[in-house]
Amino acid sequence: MSHNPIRPWRNIERRVSRKIWVGNVPVGGDAPISVQTMTNTDSGDVKATLDQVIRAADAGADIVRISAPDVAATTALKEICRESPVPIVADIHFHYKRAIEAAEAGAACLRINPGNIGDEKRVKEVIKAAKDHNCSIRIGVNAGSLEKHLLDKYAEPCPDAMVESGLDHIKILEDNDFHNFKISVKASDVFLASAAYQQLADATDAPIHLGITEAGGLMSGTIKSAIGMGQLLWMGIGDTIRVSLSADPVEEVKVGYEILKSLGLRHRGVNIISCPSCARQGFDVIKTVEALEQRLEHIKTPMSLSIIGCVVNGPGEALMTDVGWTGGGAGHGMVYLGGKQSHKMDNDRMVDHIVEQVEAKAAELAAKADTDTDTEVDAAE
Numbered sequence: 091m092s093h094n095p096i097r098p099w100r101n102i103e104r105r106v107s108r109k110i111w112v113g114n115v116p117v118g119g120d121a122p123i124s125v126q127t128m129t130n131t132d133s134g135d136v137k138a139t140l141d142q143v144i145r146a147a148d149a150g151a152d153i154v155r156i157s158a159p160d161v162a163a164t165t166a167l168k169e170i171c172r173e174s175p176v177p178i179v180a181d182i183h184f185h186y187k188r189a190i191e192a193a194e195a196g197a198a199c200l201r202i203n204p205g206n207i208g209d210e211k212r213v214k215e216v217i218k219a220a221k222d223h224n225c226s227i228r229i230g231v232n233a234g235s236l237e238k239h240l241l242d243k244y245a246e247p248c249p250d251a252m253v254e255s256g257l258d259h260i261k262i263l264e265d266n267d268f269h270n271f272k273i274s275v276k277a278s279d280v281f282l283a284s285a286a287y288q289q290l291a292d293a294t295d296a297p298i299h300l301g302i303t304e305a306g307g308l309m310s311g312t313i314k315s316a317i318g319m320g321q322l323l324w325m326g327i328g329d330t331i332r333v334s335l336s337a338d339p340v341e342e343v344k345v346g347y348e349i350l351k352s353l354g355l356r357h358r359g360v361n362i363i364s365c366p367s368c369a370r371q372g373f374d375v376i377k378t379v380e381a382l383e384q385r386l387e388h389i390k391t392p393m394s395l396s397i398i399g400c401v402v403n404g405p406g407e408a409l410m411t412d413v414g415w416t417g418g419g420a421g422h423g424m425v426y427l428g429g430k431q432s433h434k435m436d437n438d439r440m441v442d443h444i445v446e447q448v449e450a451k452a453a454e455l456a457a458k459a460d461t462d463t464d465t466e467v468d469a470a471e
């Protein structure tokens with residue numbers, strides 16, 4: 091996935107996990123690391139929830155989770171799952187009946203801890219519903235809600251307690267011959283989450299769902315998630331991720347992608363390389379990048395764009411990007427295409443012109459990707 095024979099310092103060896111399916115999205119094994127988010131609407135409100143699911147999917151979410159705390163929610167799930175463009179995970183706490191209803195409603199995955207839903211009979215009923223409806227399960231251990239006997243044993247939430255909780259839940263599923271599961275051990279503390287995930291990665295081959303829980307607002311939560319999840323992903327740990335922010339789910343998706351993009355683990359849309367700007371800038375770098383980020387949101391094809399204020403770093407960065415702009419004097423800048431100097435353009439027309447160039451390049455790259463796929467299919471036939 092990120093194997094780079096020319097620049098080996100960029101390689102990330104992913105932990106070997108087994109592959110499961112969340113609906114039509116593979117998780118684990120050699121599957122791309124999927125990006126998830128969660129709705130924050132009233133789950134019983136089909137329209138509001140579905141609108142949010144669609145906005146998240148448009149932003150790139152591969153999987154969306156929805157809380158299912160009551161019958162109204164599991165009833166609404168039926169229509170939401172039918173209309174959703176991406177697989178839906180139903181988030182269940184304690185209520186085994188909600189889990190069964192969610193599986194029947196078409197959820198692709200249940201987020202539920204089998205050790206917390208009561209006696210063996212209930213566990214078996216939930217597992218049967220999951221099997222009958224081809225529904226996977228995510229065991230979601232959280233440092234803030236560890237079982238009492240583990241807190242008594244370990245005195246406080248710690249990696250050993252979190253992993254033991256996870257392995258206890260795994261054992262219940264495996265004893266019932268259920269293997270279609272993934273697992274998370276989230277904590278809001280980066281050190282605790284990191285240590286727990288590293289320990290978990292050694293203890294199971296189940297796919298791992300990464301997350302720093304309750305990370306905070308858009309800015310602070312993004313930084314915390316990037317540090318915590320970033321270093322785990324860099325170690326090769328993590329098969330699917332959710333960035334938890336007190337912000338719009340679309341922002342969570344964007345941040346998730348940016349983390350994966352930074353590590354070369356996944357690419358989507360335009361990766362903008364821009365300088366911080368200084369007195370040498372030939373145009374207003376900050377305003378231009380803000381405008382371009384908005385104007386280029388619709389591009390899904392992975393590609394790169396450098397927006398650099400002056401010739402100090404502009405030509406060098408442009409060499410390594412699909413489209414580049416370097417600020418110059420006298421109200422114009424230089425456009426680079428495919429790493430080569432192409433033509434001058436007035437600053438006044440800069441944003442429109444770059445959008446045109448990026449759209450053209452995206453269309454060219456998409457057409458090439460289609461041709462390559464066709465050639466591979468032909469060769470295979």
Ligand code: SF4
Pocket residue numbers: 365366367368369370371372398399400401402403404
């Ligand atoms: S590239 Fe030029 S404008 Fe941008 S920060 Fe560096 S010196 Fe300043």
